[in-house]
Amino acid sequence: MEHLHLKPFPKDFLWGASSSAYQCEGAWDEDGKGPSVQDMAPVIPGTSDWKVTSDHYHRFKEDIALMAEMGFNEFRFSIAWPRIIPDGDGAVNPKGVEHYHEVIDECLKYGIQPVVTLYHFDLPYALQEKYGGWISRQCIDDFVRYCEVCFKEYGHKVKYFLTINEQNMMTMFNMGGYSSDKDRYQANHHMLVAMAKATSRCHELCPAWIAPAPNITCVYPLTSAPMDNLAAMDYDQLRNRLYLDTIVFGKYPEAFWVYLEQRGCAPEFAPGDAEALSNAHPDFIAFNYYGASTVKYVSQTEGEKAREVLKAPRNEANMKEFMTGMMTEPGLAVGVDNPLQDRTSYGMGIDPVGLRITLRQLWERYQLPLLITENGCGVPDTLNEDGTIHDDYRIDYLRVHIQACQEAITDGVRLMGYSPWSAFDLVSTHQGITKRYGMIYINRDEHDLKDLKRIRKDSFYWYQKCIQSNGEDLA
Ligand code: IFM
Numbered sequence: 001m002e003h004l005h006l007k008p009f010p011k012d013f014l015w016g017a018s019s020s021a022y023q024c025e026g027a028w029d030e031d032g033k034g035p036s037v038q039d040m041a042p043v044i045p046g047t048s049d050w051k052v053t054s055d056h057y058h059r060f061k062e063d064i065a066l067m068a069e070m071g072f073n074e075f076r077f078s079i080a081w082p083r084i085i086p087d088g089d090g091a092v093n094p095k096g097v098e099h100y101h102e103v104i105d106e107c108l109k110y111g112i113q114p115v116v117t118l119y120h121f122d123l124p125y126a127l128q129e130k131y132g133g134w135i136s137r138q139c140i141d142d143f144v145r146y147c148e149v150c151f152k153e154y155g156h157k158v159k160y161f162l163t164i165n166e167q168n169m170m171t172m173f174n175m176g177g178y179s180s181d182k183d184r185y186q187a188n189h190h191m192l193v194a195m196a197k198a199t200s201r202c203h204e205l206c207p208a209w210i211a212p213a214p215n216i217t218c219v220y221p222l223t224s225a226p227m228d229n230l231a232a233m234d235y236d237q238l239r240n241r242l243y244l245d246t247i248v249f250g251k252y253p254e255a256f257w258v259y260l261e262q263r264g265c266a267p268e269f270a271p272g273d274a275e276a277l278s279n280a281h282p283d284f285i286a287f288n289y290y291g292a293s294t295v296k297y298v299s300q301t302e303g304e305k306a307r308e309v310l311k312a313p314r315n316e317a318n319m320k321e322f323m324t325g326m327m328t329e330p331g332l333a334v335g336v337d338n339p340l341q342d343r344t345s346y347g348m349g350i351d352p353v354g355l356r357i358t359l360r361q362l363w364e365r366y367q368l369p370l371l372i373t374e375n376g377c378g379v380p381d382t383l384n385e386d387g388t389i390h391d392d393y394r395i396d397y398l399r400v401h402i403q404a405c406q407e408a409i410t411d412g413v414r415l416m417g418y419s420p421w422s423a424f425d426l427v428s429t430h431q432g433i434t435k436r437y438g439m440i441y442i443n444r445d446e447h448d449l450k451d452l453k454r455i456r457k458d459s460f461y462w463y464q465k466c467i468q469s470n471g472e473d474l475a
Pocket of ligand 1: 166
């Protein structure tokens with residue numbers, strides 16, 4: 001629908017940006033921190049490792065001062081579990097605890113609300129070694145214990161916690177490396193229960209609000225064929241509702257549960273799991289959005305054939321087929337390219353209308369306030385000789401997505417804030433630091449750390465103007 005007038009952004013709208021510990025902190029083994037699964041994973045050839053990244057651990061004061069200069073009233077970052085409890089289930093590391101007190105206090109000094117993710121892909125490696133990570137039910141209790149430490153330490157100064165970042169991506173892309181779908185969905189179930197229990201403990205221990213933080217998007221059918229429409233609806237259950245219905249309504253989406261049962265991969269519920277899911281009540285929904293998904297129907301037989309490739313290791317020659325295999329759910333849907341969607345040079349979709357649709361769907365379905373915790377344009381930037389970085393592509397990207405937020409607010413959506421990825425450049429999960437998202441440039445390459453100087457990009461000044469005008473000046 002076209003609105004004739006747009007509502008202004010609310011006066012208390014949260015304007016900021018996001019990061020995650022292992023992608024920006026560096027100091028991977030300093031001050032008692034234990035290794036995480038990210039630290040121990042093989043480095044993708046040609047890209048940086050996680051040892052220094054943006055060196056934010058040592059330079060957080062400078063970084064937060066720059067965010068304050070941009071006008072932020074919000075900063076989303078994550079706490080590294082292995083910094084707080086180095087081996088995941090043993091003694092608490094006082095230096096790790098102190099570090100995040102300092103980061104939080106530094107934010108509050110400038111009136112910046114910390115939005116704290118408790119888990120962003122960096123499981124303590126010791127737990128992976130000890131019992132295989134999330135496939136063990138023990139991981140639920142260990143996660144909840146770690147969260148309790150955070151709620152008790154920080155819950156009286158942090159207003160917003162997020163439980164698990166992009167659990168749906170971890171499950172869909174099998175980041176835990178499980179050898180069967182049964183195990184993949186069992187590990188996913190443990191994370192859902194852990195998230196639910198942490199949500200309830202947060203409410204018992206502190207006044208903060210707490211939310212899940214999956215990567216959510218609306219799903220388009222590739223054609224108007226009825227089976228493609230059904231595929232889009234089913235894929236929405238697999239990609240989105242499995243992670244949000246469970247935490248908000250306390251139950252798995254029904255059709256998807258039947259899909260899992262018929263394929264022998266429905267997870268086992270232990271006594272107390274159902275109660276944990278239905279007792280948890282998140283206060284809002286945080287979500288990451290990078291572009292809509294498009295799908296078409298695929299039969300069981302065709303889908304199984306497409307997944308055969310996943311039995312071989314991924315390599316340059318099978319990359320395209322491999323990705324299609326990953327995007328295939330036999331008898332349900334396969335993810336496909338949308339010929340009508342714009343893309344960045346790294347192939348990520350640019351779809352602000354999809355953001356508006358996603359916001360509408362989430363609000364209409366769950367009636368909880370929404371916070372966008374990621375959205376952004378990851379591309380290489382050029383540092384010119386005069387020290388400037390003209391990232392007009394990033395400005396264009398942010399502009400259209402902020403406009404989509406305003407459209408959605410006018411539609412009636414209760415949107416709390418916009419926190420794109422990322423405040424400053426950090427090492428991307430798969431494509432190193434060359435794929436830059438920040439509004440602040442970090443002067444380093446994949447392997448040459450240079451001086452790690454912080455340099456304001458054009459998008460820094462643009463976002464500063466946007467925030468100063470509370471989203472009115474997007475020129
Ligand atoms: O870098 C990641 C982040 O860790 C999770 N969301 C997507 C980002 C960009 O790829």
